[in-house]
Amino acid sequence: MRKPVIAGNWKMYKTVADAVDTALAIKRLVANANHCDVVIAPVFTALKTVVDRLEGSNIRVAAQNCSTEVEEGAHTGEVAAFMLREVGVSYVIVGHSERRQFYFETDTMVRRKVLAAISSGLTAVMCVGESLAQRDQGIAEPVVSGQLSGGLSGLTASDLDRIIVAYEPVWAIGTGRTATPEQAQVMHAFIRRVFAERYSEEAAQALRILYGGSVKPENIAGLMSKADIDGALVGGASLKAESFAQIVNYKNG
Numbered sequence: 001m002r003k004p005v006i007a008g009n010w011k012m013y014k015t016v017a018d019a020v021d022t023a024l025a026i027k028r029l030v031a032n033a034n035h036c037d038v039v040i041a042p043v044f045t046a047l048k049t050v051v052d053r054l055e056g057s058n059i060r061v062a063a064q065n066c067s068t069e070v071e072e073g074a075h076t077g078e079v080a081a082f083m084l085r086e087v088g089v090s091y092v093i094v095g096h097s098e099r100r101q102f103y104f105e106t107d108t109m110v111r112r113k114v115l116a117a118i119s120s121g122l123t124a125v126m127c128v129g130e131s132l133a134q135r136d137q138g139i140a141e142p143v144v145s146g147q148l149s150g151g152l153s154g155l156t157a158s159d160l161d162r163i164i165v166a167y168e169p170v171w172a173i174g175t176g177r178t179a180t181p182e183q184a185q186v187m188h189a190f191i192r193r194v195f196a197e198r199y200s201e202e203a204a205q206a207l208r209i210l211y212g213g214s215v216k217p218e219n220i221a222g223l224m225s226k227a228d229i230d231g232a233l234v235g236g237a238s239l240k241a242e243s244f245a246q247i248v249n250y251k252n253g
């Protein structure tokens with residue numbers, strides 16, 4: 001069975017002190033959560049402190065981005081995946097729609113970041129998702145399959161256990177407008193089929209596919225009841241320890 005993942009993407013919020021406060025509060029509130037992997041993604045400057053303060057807990061730490069470059073070098077402003085690994089980071093979010101939209105990340109850059117993450121021992125949480133215009137035009141599936149092929153070309157079947165896919169329809173991010181569990185399920189099943197065709201049925205069945213876009217304590221259980229939804233990437237509702245913990249503990253809610 002696939003173990004669910006509930007991940008909080010803190011985006012560009014929280015000072016180091018705020019990040020530590022929230023992380024420690026989450027730690028208390030999710031201490032008994034064994035049914036899923038719990039992940040939080042603070043800003044770069046808070047990563048090491050948060051990792052250190054969470055040592056021995058059931059929470060893992062993600063970065064929100066990494067360099068396309070694998071080796072150190074003259075790349076002003078970049079942080080390499082192996083440097084994230086060095087400070088105890090376990091996951092990295094790659095290809096978030098905000099990075100694609102506002103920082104012009106292409107599928108080729110996403111692919112290089114995924115490869116850098118994997119070769120450095122991180123798990124890549126690769127984000128895909130269509131815009132509202134693309135959904136309205138009826139091209140959501142080709143858009144997502146294009147992002148998957150672009151982002152994952154060059155990967156071998158053995159790399160796949162270090163890949164998590166997050167389906168985040170752009171129209172649902174930060175808008176309060178969640179995809180219905182049925183809409184999300186249709187796309188998740190499609191993503192799994194793409195993996196089955198590209199790799200193998202076994203790899204597809206093992207792949208964890210998270211939903212992201214206005215996930216809240218009120219809608220997590222409905223989403224998690226769907227066969228192909230294996231967790232959530234949570235933005236706004238992950239910023240407060242209580243609401244994030246409620247999402248993590250959706251089973252008891």
Ligand code: PGA
Binds near residue numbers: 172214233234
């Ligand atoms: P949201 O963000 O939950 O605030 O919609 C999700 C994300 O961007 O990962």
